Amino acid sequence: MLDLAQDHLPIHLTALAQRYGKIYQLNCGSTVMVVLNNSEIIREALIKKWTDFAGRPHSYTGDIVSAGGQTISLGDFSEGWKAHRRVIHKALHHSVSGSLHSVIEKQAHHLCQVLHSYGRKPVDLSEDFTVAASNVITTLTFGKTYEKASEVLQDLQGCLNKIVSLWGSPWISALDSFPLLRKLPNPPFSQLMKEVARRDELIGKHIEEFKKSDQKQGGTVTSSLLQCVAAGAVDCMKLTNVHVHMTTVDLLIGGTETTAALLNWTVAFLLHRPEVQDKVYEELRDVQHPQYSDRHRLPYLSALVAEMLRLRPVAPLAVPHRAIRNSSIAGHFIPKDTIIIPNLYGAHHDPEVWDDPYSFKPERFLEGGGGSLRTLIPFSGGIRLCLGEVVAKMEMFLFLSYLLQNFKFLPAGHEEPLPDLRGVASVVLKIKPYTVIVEPRESK
16 A cells, blocks of 8 residues: 555656566555556557456446546446447547648647747746647537637636546545545545536536537537437447547547646756757758658657657556456466556666666667667557547647747746656656746747
8 A cells, every 4th residue: 555655656666666577466455456567568468468458447436537437548348348449439530530730730830829929938838738738639529729718628627637636646546445445534535526526517518518519510529429329329339428428538638638748748858958959940940831741851859759758658557457367467377357557657767678768868769779669658558559649649749840940948047946857646647837938939
């Protein structure tokens, strides 16, 4: 219990791997957990043997935040879950094909306008990154965007942020392994229940408004899903309004928090190594309007994105898996119902795989740099691979290309310390708040 209550669990579990090896077991009450701390071992479990480890552990708190496991992220493996995932994958593919690039470009342009308005005063950009990432997802989901000052956006993002931070706290995780604790007063858990109820009310209003709007005819994820609900059985399953509701929750949390956190991390690391942003700028000077298809022409920017995904995988412990039958990992017997924790943070900081793993070195992903994209697994893998991987990668590349082509990020002041790179670990790994000066680059 003390091991799982650490304030930065990914760092602690990675330290345990130095003592006990790349795969070790933790016993917490009646719960048996196996922690995987190496890319090859994680690949063996999640990709090669995905049929053995595709389950999700049933948890008291997980059921509360997922309406009884009716989300793709937390739902247990079943024929119904597979059909639900296929429906969402198809709806997401339909909404992003052809339009995703222009949606991100539009938000990148708007983000640049916002940053220009700050002049040279120190600012905290975290909310601006959240608005930009959120608007990409709300466009794909509902065909709508919101201004930073929008009360609707503030309410929704504030609520989702609280749920993510509360659900990752040890006071709430303990309720899953020690049922007796559920009888005791638990203020964080009471707050979680309150925020989940608020979330469902807010998203319910969004969906009801969407049903009355012109957007319901097609082109968005929600319109595709509602058509499936109206059609009855789809892919051997009956898609319900609850599925649509919880899919929206998945997309809004998974598609906003992750990209915003990565952008915030990237600027912080660039403040520690300012020459990196100058190298990216030199690469971008000859590119008029950066496109995602320009990746091969912009190797240093691509290397920067890869290094950030390595250093700060935003879901550092992924989401726990469950063994649905007896199996083995790395030669060790794994009984049915064992919980598997893929420590992506540990795998990305493995000194046997990465030279100087804790240093920020995008050049490791350039030709001859020694870094391997194969050993990067920031979006997990196998049947449980993050549905938003394509969206997140394109967002990171395009947002950073526009930001670094137009601005130089400078420390807030000579007396101000540089951002703390340890971060705060919950379900999502976030950086502590910091301010930065945004200096416009000279026009080309």
